[in-house]
Amino acid sequence: MTQNNDRDFAPNLAEKIELGIVSKFVKNLMTIKNPDNMIKQAQDGGLKKTLGAFDLIILGVGAIIGSGIFTVAGIAAIESGPSLVVSMILASLACVFSALCYSEFAAMIPASGGAYTYTYATMGEFMAWIVGWVLMLEYLVGYIAVVSAWSGYFMQFISGFSFLPQWITNPPVYLIHDYSTAASELIKQGIDPSTVIPTFFGIPLCFNIPGLLITFFIIATLVKGMQESKNMTGILVVIKIAVVLAFVITGFFYIKPENWTPFMPNGFSGMFASAFTIFFAYIGFDAIATAAEETKNPQKNLPIGIIGSLIICTICYVLVALVLTGMVPLNLIDTQAPIANAMSAVGQNWVAGFISIGALTGLTSVLLVLMLAGTRILFSMSRDNFLPKVFQKVHPKFQTPHILTYMVGAICIFGMLFLDIQKAADLVNFGAVAAFIVVCVAVLILRKKEPNRHRPFKVPFCPWFPLIGIFCCGGLMIYSMSLKKLSTILFLVWIAIGVFCYLSYSYKQQRLAQNSSANIKEGADV
Numbered sequence: 001m002t003q004n005n006d007r008d009f010a011p012n013l014a015e016k017i018e019l020g021i022v023s024k025f026v027k028n029l030m031t032i033k034n035p036d037n038m039i040k041q042a043q044d045g046g047l048k049k050t051l052g053a054f055d056l057i058i059l060g061v062g063a064i065i066g067s068g069i070f071t072v073a074g075i076a077a078i079e080s081g082p083s084l085v086v087s088m089i090l091a092s093l094a095c096v097f098s099a100l101c102y103s104e105f106a107a108m109i110p111a112s113g114g115a116y117t118y119t120y121a122t123m124g125e126f127m128a129w130i131v132g133w134v135l136m137l138e139y140l141v142g143y144i145a146v147v148s149a150w151s152g153y154f155m156q157f158i159s160g161f162s163f164l165p166q167w168i169t170n171p172p173v174y175l176i177h178d179y180s181t182a183a184s185e186l187i188k189q190g191i192d193p194s195t196v197i198p199t200f201f202g203i204p205l206c207f208n209i210p211g212l213l214i215t216f217f218i219i220a221t222l223v224k225g226m227q228e229s230k231n232m233t234g235i236l237v238v239i240k241i242a243v244v245l246a247f248v249i250t251g252f253f254y255i256k257p258e259n260w261t262p263f264m265p266n267g268f269s270g271m272f273a274s275a276f277t278i279f280f281a282y283i284g285f286d287a288i289a290t291a292a293e294e295t296k297n298p299q300k301n302l303p304i305g306i307i308g309s310l311i312i313c314t315i316c317y318v319l320v321a322l323v324l325t326g327m328v329p330l331n332l333i334d335t336q337a338p339i340a341n342a343m344s345a346v347g348q349n350w351v352a353g354f355i356s357i358g359a360l361t362g363l364t365s366v367l368l369v370l371m372l373a374g375t376r377i378l379f380s381m382s383r384d385n386f387l388p389k390v391f392q393k394v395h396p397k398f399q400t401p402h403i404l405t406y407m408v409g410a411i412c413i414f415g416m417l418f419l420d421i422q423k424a425a426d427l428v429n430f431g432a433v434a435a436f437i438v439v440c441v442a443v444l445i446l447r448k449k450e451p452n453r454h455r456p457f458k459v460p461f462c463p464w465f466p467l468i469g470i471f472c473c474g475g476l477m478i479y480s481m482s483l484k485k486l487s488t489i490l491f492l493v494w495i496a497i498g499v500f501c502y503l504s505y506s507y508k509q510q511r512l513a514q515n516s517s518a519n520i521k522e523g524a525d526v
Contacts, residue, residue, distance in 0.1 A: 030124035060309025062365035063284030074338030080274030087274035097469030098436040103303035107457040110298030113380030114289040133498035138431030139374035236365040243358025255326035287373035299456035
């Protein structure tokens with residue numbers, strides 16, 4: 001009888017031990033970082049506070065107004081016609097609910113990291129890591145995609161200077177484009193890309209020299225400090241706002257009301273499809289939250305920066321949509337450079353040239369903010385022991401995370417060599433929408449768990465506004481996944497790689513850090 005009991009006891013003990021290990025593992029995955037500790041850590045972080053409300057609005061407008069208004073507007077106009085105006089308002093409304101949720105968190109937890117930080121305070125370390133991993137995709141791959149567009153506008157700009165030598169204005173395509181663009185250009189000319197584009201162990205390499213040069217400039221600007229970054233962004237934003245106003249004011253005199261009929265040539269389906277397309281022209285306001293630790297009076301200024309930049313960009317977009325669809329018949333709208341071509345079509349070539357300069361400066365400010373946001377996300381993740389501590393180092397003079405900025409710049413340069421931008425750009429969209437959904441959910445969680453926590457800014461009509469944000473962004477993601485099957489697979493592969501990195505490195509680093517903290521606390525108690 002005793003032997004049977006012993007035999008029964010052994011497996012039961014093993015099962016209990018196994019269950020205990022699993023339970024502890026799951027508990028670790030859901031470990032939440034106290035918001036108060038985040039705030040204290042941010043105050044002691046060493047980053048210089050230089051940004052006010054106006055500076056944040058400038059950063060937001062700099063991040064949002066870029067390739068969207070200069071290129072995507074043409075694609076969206078083909079889908080919806082004059083109802084593009086309504087599409088833009090619908091897209092901005094979808095963003096507003098997420099922006100309000102970002103504002104509540106940014107004011108309540110003014111710490112660097114944006115959606116990653118807010119997730120850590122509500123859903124635990126595993127979800128925080130995944131969100132941080134997704135944000136890396138959004139900002140770094142987004143940078144690589146935008147720098148490709150920047151190179152195209154730059155080459156178009158200098159091609160007008162006839163005194164420059166041919167090797168500058170018309171170099172080989174693999175020196176000025178990413179692979180997908182270079183290959184497309186060669187195929188149009190009837191040339192096999194494999195016979196022209198150099199390879200490294202079978203991998204085609206495109207060097208994109210204009211992209212490399214602007215990347216070096218962006219890195220140097222960010223390392224030198226936020227004061228210089230915001231000054232440069234401010235200048236670029238003023239230029240592109242002037243460009244938008246020049247287009248709207250000049251184009252107003254060439255509007256033909258008959259071009260506005262029919263208002264919805266492709267029906268409601270075309271209008272909603274256009275809203276999905278133009279939604280991505282608004283992405284960028286979330287980058288403001290990543291600069292929380294460099295903001296003066298963040299509880300007040302961050303919500304102003306997020307909401308203010310979104311309102312300004314919506315007004316600009318609606319005015320551009322009205323003038324563009326009123327000037328040019330639907331079948332003649334250019335999808336590559338719709339605004340500049342609209343001016344050329346009515347003989348206003350000087351305005352068209354001014355718009356090309358505006359597009360170039362607009363994309364430059366987007367590049368600056370994307371790399372800024374990417375470095376601040378990784379800075380927060382390093383401080384939370386998910387990444388090596390060397391990334392936490394701050395420049396002794398400029399008080400910026402210089403080592404991390406160099407690393408992010410190197411990653412972007414490496415990606416520019418061979419990344420297929422056409423596929424990569426779709427991944428940025430998935431990353432942004434996923435982050436928006438998580439932040440809306442996080443607001444609901446913290447409202448339930450800590451209803452009495454001080455909130456300098458509150459999302460109105462909670463829980464309805466966060467729920468509408470989840471519904472809008474969730475519908476957008478499902479719609480996009482049905483159209484972009486390959487990009488969906490690549491996005492899921494990216495998530496899988498992130499899970500592997502967490503389990504193989506970051507999870508262990510977290511446990512070591514926790515044990516170290518516990519030992520220090522015990523020693524202090526003794």
